[in-house]
Amino acid sequence: MSKIICRCEEITEDEIIEAISNGARSVTEIKKFTRAGMGLCQGRTCRKSIERILARETGRKVEDIGISSYRKPVRPTKMGSMK
Amino acid sequence: MKTYDAVVIGGGIIGLSCTYYLLKKGKSVCLVEKNEIGSGASGACDDMILLQSKAPGISLELAIESLELYRSLPEDLNMDIGFHTRGGMILIDKCEHIDLMNDYVEKQKHYGLDIKIIDKTEVRKKHPYVKENIIASTFGTKDSQVDPMRVLKAFVKNSSDMGMVLNRGKNITEIEKHSSWWKVRFDDESSVETENIIICAGAWSHEVGKLVEVNIPVTSLKGQILVTEQLPPLGKENIWSSDYIVSKLNPELSEGDSTYKKLGIGLSFSQTEDGNYLIGSTREKGIYDKNTTCKAITILTKQITDFFPILKGVNIIRTFAGFRPLSQDGKPIISEVKGKEGLFVATGHGGDGVALAPITGKLMSQLVCGERPSIPLEALSIDRFG
Numbered sequence A: 001m002s003k004i005i006c007r008c009e010e011i012t013e014d015e016i017i018e019a020i021s022n023g024a025r026s027v028t029e030i031k032k033f034t035r036a037g038m039g040l041c042q043g044r045t046c047r048k049s050i051e052r053i054l055a056r057e058t059g060r061k062v063e064d065i066g067i068s069s070y071r072k073p074v075r076p077t078k079m080g081s082m083k
Numbered sequence B: 001m002k003t004y005d006a007v008v009i010g011g012g013i014i015g016l017s018c019t020y021y022l023l024k025k026g027k028s029v030c031l032v033e034k035n036e037i038g039s040g041a042s043g044a045c046d047d048m049i050l051l052q053s054k055a056p057g058i059s060l061e062l063a064i065e066s067l068e069l070y071r072s073l074p075e076d077l078n079m080d081i082g083f084h085t086r087g088g089m090i091l092i093d094k095c096e097h098i099d100l101m102n103d104y105v106e107k108q109k110h111y112g113l114d115i116k117i118i119d120k121t122e123v124r125k126k127h128p129y130v131k132e133n134i135i136a137s138t139f140g141t142k143d144s145q146v147d148p149m150r151v152l153k154a155f156v157k158n159s160s161d162m163g164m165v166l167n168r169g170k171n172i173t174e175i176e177k178h179s180s181w182w183k184v185r186f187d188d189e190s191s192v193e194t195e196n197i198i199i200c201a202g203a204w205s206h207e208v209g210k211l212v213e214v215n216i217p218v219t220s221l222k223g224q225i226l227v228t229e230q231l232p233p234l235g236k237e238n239i240w241s242s243d244y245i246v247s248k249l250n251p252e253l254s255e256g257d258s259t260y261k262k263l264g265i266g267l268s269f270s271q272t273e274d275g276n277y278l279i280g281s282t283r284e285k286g287i288y289d290k291n292t293t294c295k296a297i298t299i300l301t302k303q304i305t306d307f308f309p310i311l312k313g314v315n316i317i318r319t320f321a322g323f324r325p326l327s328q329d330g331k332p333i334i335s336e337v338k339g340k341e342g343l344f345v346a347t348g349h350g351g352d353g354v355a356l357a358p359i360t361g362k363l364m365s366q367l368v369c370g371e372r373p374s375i376p377l378e379a380l381s382i383d384r385f386g
C-alpha cells in the first residue's frame, strides 16, 4: 500500500498523486480535492510532504509552490472555553 | 489561434457546472480562473441542498429540479460526490417565530414539499441532545447534502476528459467584441477567441462585467463558518434555527443586539460525511475580507452550545470565511445579455449556489445552444435590474 502522507485524515501518496492528475496544481487544491491537511493538526504534520510531492509531480521547485495559509484557531479550542 | 465555442469565466461550482453541461452538448470550452479552482465561495461553504429554506416560487422550483439532477450526478460523473438525503429540521425556540414558520410551512407544502411542524417531544426524539426549552421544529424529509469539494473535483475530472482547456492563474485584461466572436486578452499577452462568453465570477462578477460594459449588480455576502473535530452523529437531520430563515427572508425581523444583527447570524449545523460538524454562519454584506473574526466565532459558538449544550466539550479545529455572490434582489441571474450577442451571465446565487449548480449549468447550456430553457428564465434575466 502507498505511504500515508496525511496521518490525521489517512490520505496516501497515491491519493495525492491522483488529485494532481485530476487537475490539482496547488497545496490548497490538493487539500480541497483529498482533505489532506484538513485534520486535527491542520496540516502541521503533512504540509511539507504535500508540497514536496506537488513539486516533484509537476516539475517545479518547492519554493515556487507558494505557501498555504493557516487559519484561526491555530490550535483546537474547546467551545466551552470561548467567551 | 484556437477558437472556442465558449469561454467560461470563473472556476467555482457554477462555472464548472456550466462548463460540464456545455461539453456534454459537444461544445468546446475554455475555463478561465484567475486563482485556483474553488478559491471563491465554492471552496469555502456549507454542504447543504436545502429545500426548506427556499422562498416559494422560482427559487424553490430551481432547487427541486437541481436536487433531481444531483441524484443522478454520481453515476453520470462516475464519482462519489458525498450526496446524502438526511432531511432537515428548523428548530424554533422563540414564540414569536411560530406564526411565521407555520405560514412558511403551509406555503412550501403547496409546492409539494414533504414538510411539517413537529412538537417538542418529537424534536427531542429525533435530536436527544437539543436543549430542554425548545418549542417546536419543522421537519422535512427531502433536504440533502453534497460535498462541494468533491463536486468540484468530479466536474474538473470529467470536463478535462471531455477536452476542457483550463486557463488558470491568469488575469483578463481586456475583452474585445468582434462581429460574431470575442477576443479575451490576458496579462501574459496571450489571448483566446470565442463565440460565447459566460460570466460566472461569483462575488467578483461586477468587476468582470465592467470589461464588457455590462452592469452585473452582485456583491459579497460574507459567511464565516466553524468546523468541529470529528464526532459521532448527534442526530440524523441537519439543523437550522428559525433565526436562519428569518434572517435570510426577513432580515428586518431578526432579533438581537446590533453586532448580532450586523453579522446577520442564522444558525446552521450539519455533519459532513467525515464526521466534522460545520457551524455557520454570518451574512455580512459587501465584505471582501477573508479573515474570520473573534466576534463571529464567539457568537456562533454561543448559539450552537445554547442549542446543544453537549458541544461545550467539543473542539473547534478550523474556521473559514467565504463570499456568497449576492445579487441586488437576492435571486440568481441566469441570463443572456440583450444587445451583446454571445454574452451570458450565471451568478448571484447567494447562499444557494451549491444547491443550484447543476440546474444552472444545464439551463445555461440550453441558452447558449439557442434552445428553449426547460424552466422559463424571465424572472432571472439580467434585464430586471434595468
Ligand SMILES: Cc1cc2nc3c(=O)[nH]c(=O)nc-3n(C[C@H](O)[C@H](O)[C@H](O)COP(=O)(O)OP(=O)(O)OC[C@H]3O[C@@H](n4cnc5c(N)ncnc54)[C@H](O)[C@@H]3O)c2cc1C
Pocket (backbone or CB within 6 Å): B009, B010, B011, B012, B013, B014, B015, B032, B033, B034, B035, B036, B037, B038, B039, B040, B041, B042, B043, B044, B045, B046, B047, B048, B049, B050, B171, B172, B200, B201, B202, B203, B204, B205, B208, B221, B222, B223, B224, B225, B280, B281, B321, B322, B323, B324, B325, B346, B347, B348, B349, B350, B351, B352, B353, B354, B355, B356
Ligand atoms: C459560509 C457559506 C455557506 C454556504 N452554504 C451553502 C449551502 O449550505 N448550500 C448552498 O447551496 N450554498 C451555500 N453557500 C453558497 C455557495 O457557496 C455559493 O453560492 C457558490 O459557491 C457560488 O459559486 P460561484 O461559482 O458562483 O462562485 P465562486 O465559487 O466564488 O467562484 C467564482 C470564481 O470566479 C473567479 N474569478 C473572479 N474574478 C475572475 C476573473 N476576473 N477572471 C477569472 N476568474 C475570476 C474566482 O476566483 C472564483 O474562483 C454558502 C456560502 C458561504 C460563503
Ligand code: FES
Pocket (backbone or CB within 6 Å): A005, A006, A007, A008, A009, A036, A037, A038, A039, A040, A041, A042, A043, A044, A045, A046, A047
Ligand atoms: S497530518 Fe495532515 S492534517 Fe494532520
